[in-house]
Each structure stands twice: as C-alpha cells, then as structure tokens.
Amino acid sequence: MSGPAVLVVLGSATPPGRFRRALEEAVGRAVATGLDARLIDLAEVRIGPAGAQPLEGGDDTAAVVELIGSARAVVLATPVYRGSLTGSLKNLLDHVPVEALEGKAVGIAAMGATQHHYLGADRHLRDVLAWFGAVVAPVGSYLSSADFVDGAPSPGAAAELDALLADTLRLSSGALSLRPLAARRPGG
Secondary structure (H helix, E strand, O other), X not given: OOOOOEEEEEOOOOOOOHHHHHHHHHHHHHHHOOOOEEEEEHHHOOOOOOOOOOOOOOOXXXXXXXXXXXXXXXXXXXXXXXXXXXXXXXXXXXXXXXXXXXXXXXXXXXXXXXXXXXXXXXXXHHHHHHHHOOEEOOOOEEEEHHHEEOOEEOHHHHHHHHHHHHHHHHHHOOOOOOXXXXXXXXXX
C-alpha cells in the first residue's frame, strides 16, 4: 500500500476544536500545492487498548497503523494533557511496530492553553520516538490559545504548521540509517 507523503495524526480524545482546525487547514494548504497529505484525528477512529484483543465489532487500529507505516513522513500532533501527550496518542504508538517509524521523518506539534507547558509533550514524544529510531525534526510546533482569534489560527500559527509539514517532508529525503533503541541489546 502506498501511503501519503505526509500523514498528520492528531492525538485528540475530544470533539474537533481549534487545534484540529489549524491542522486541517495546514493539510488543506499542502494538498492545494499538489502534496498527498492526510489528517487522522484519533477522536474520530476507534483504537483498541494496546495489548488487548480487538474491540467487538472491529476497530480502526490495523488501518491506522498501516497508514503510519506507509507514509513517507509523519507529524504527531497532541493537545497537552497534564504536561504531556494524550493517552490516546500514546496508546496508538503502543500498537505501532518499530519498523513503521524506524528511520522515518517525524515532526511534533502540540497545543496547550498557555505557553507554560510548551516542552512537555515535545520532550515525552522525543523519548518515545528515539525508542523507535525515528528521525525527529529538530524543531517542532507549539500553539497556545493566544495563537487563535475567534477559533481560527493566526497567520503566524498557520505559517508555523506549514513550515513543520514542509520541514518534516524535507527531512524524509535524508539518507540516515539509525538503529532504534528497541533493537539494541545489552552488550551489543
């Protein structure tokens, strides 16, 4: 399966809000330039608990994991909950096999009410992504309530998200070969 050039995964657990709108508009602008970019909002799909049997009636876990694996680059976006990423995004990442993100360019976007937690989700996601051996964009994007007017992202916030998508895709064309932490063995 051939995936998108850039896949944005919003680790939300609530109905669409400002962050969703900002990401959706950034993906729309990327698509308007001819780029195959897609958005998955975890509030709109069913992801089973990691380590559990699939949900009765099926769920979307396998399809979402496959899309992540087939994407050329991935942007993980999360609202800040308790100073970190959402449980729904962490649960999805617990399903993802190492090979799906190993050596893959990944960007990080987060949003919080204020600037107070601007590095919380970024730091935690970088730790998880290092385990996979992902190639993480050195600069992420952080939006706060001040970046929105009447629910719409400011021009500066929109430009920041556009740059993150473009930079993550550019990073995907690099020729890095990294050994994921998950593959390292003691004494190896």
